[in-house]
Amino acid sequence: MPTREMAEFLRSRRDRIRPETVGLPAGGRRRAPGLRRAEVAQLAGISPDYYMRLEQGRSVRPSPSVLDALARALLLNPDERDHLYRLARSEPAPLRRHEDERVDPGVLRLLERLDRVPAYVLNGRLDVLAWNAMSAALVTDFAAMPRRNLIWFAFCDPRARSFYVEWELMARHGIAQLRAATGLDPGNAATRALVEELTERSPEFRRWWDRQDVKGPSIGRKEFQHPQLGRLSLDYVGMLLPGTVDQQLVTYTAAAGSPSEAALDELAERVAMR
The missing domain is CATH 1.10.260.40 (lambda repressor-like DNA-binding domains)
Structure with a gap:
């Protein structure tokens, strides 16, 4: 019904x-x-x-x-x-409720091998399930986040508004992906709790959530204002992982010969020295 x-x-x-x-x-x-x-x-x-x-x-x-x-x-x-x-549809889709939080060991090895490419794995509601050192150095220390979720980071961490150059565009894109997650698993308690928390905390989230926009994994470009490296223009690719309900691998790269590529190389050297 x-x-x-x-x-x-x-x-x-x-x-x-x-x-x-x-x-x-x-x-x-x-x-x-x-x-x-x-x-x-x-x-x-x-x-x-x-x-x-x-x-x-x-x-x-x-x-x-x-x-x-x-x-x-x-x-x-x-x-x-x-x-x-x-x-x-009249019945919920079959979901692997316990397995969809686990990242395949082969994907984890791939993250480690991508030692010069920022990369992480997200689920449908944009929880960060796994990441490599480059993505933590680019975005934030995911291990230290009170809630390891990119939508939560966008609306609840004050650093996000200066980090994402086009913060509103990024935030609304994330909301559209979160909306898609509610269609995949309408009764998911964790997704519902996240929506309720952000609805209570952010008038902007409430307004944009009501627009009912929907978006899946995609390819595009994001602009970052990194606290040490300055302005970065990076191309991202979100790839749905085979054998999963909603996990996506997201990678960031820069155009060859660009200042952003030089900045990523510098970031990789810093990570390697830790």
Whole structure:
């Protein structure tokens, strides 16, 4: 049976689309700038009553074809489409609740071999499960963190706002990944506790969490202001690890010949001398 989370997600995606974006007239009085329910139903080829029941979380079970139609109508990206499917299923996905916190020994060896590349392993809610010395030297001493979680670090450690040059972008990206984790395992007590703590502690987290954005592991660039090395521009790669539910290996590298590459080389020398 569709959940309250699915209903909220559908509403949030509907509200963000302007009618003219999907070829509909923007005229007439609207309570909000987004699409009306009937317009989403029209675009998806389903009845307005059926869509209304979906948004109300009432007893309907959308088929894969309906979910695909909604994903097209609401312009969902691949991560959002996957999230919609997870929220719509009638039973929880099978998860290895005990094993998903353990990192495969082969991955741990890989982290050690990446002695000049900052790298760590995260789970879906961005707990840092394993890391190498370079990533600790780049970001923070993970072993000393009160809560070893990157979202918690972003909102609860004052150093994060100066460390991440584009702090808001990074924080909202992390929230979108955390939202995806709630779709993978809606009843996870640790994820729920993290969301509740951050909701209580941070007005910014509350506001951005309500946007219902969703994102999975990705590739991109982040800017850091390192306390010893200064400004760093690093490319990151997040790779979902085979045989796991949600673990991802994240690595950071710099463009060849760039000042950031020289700074990473300097960091590697400092780590090697410890």
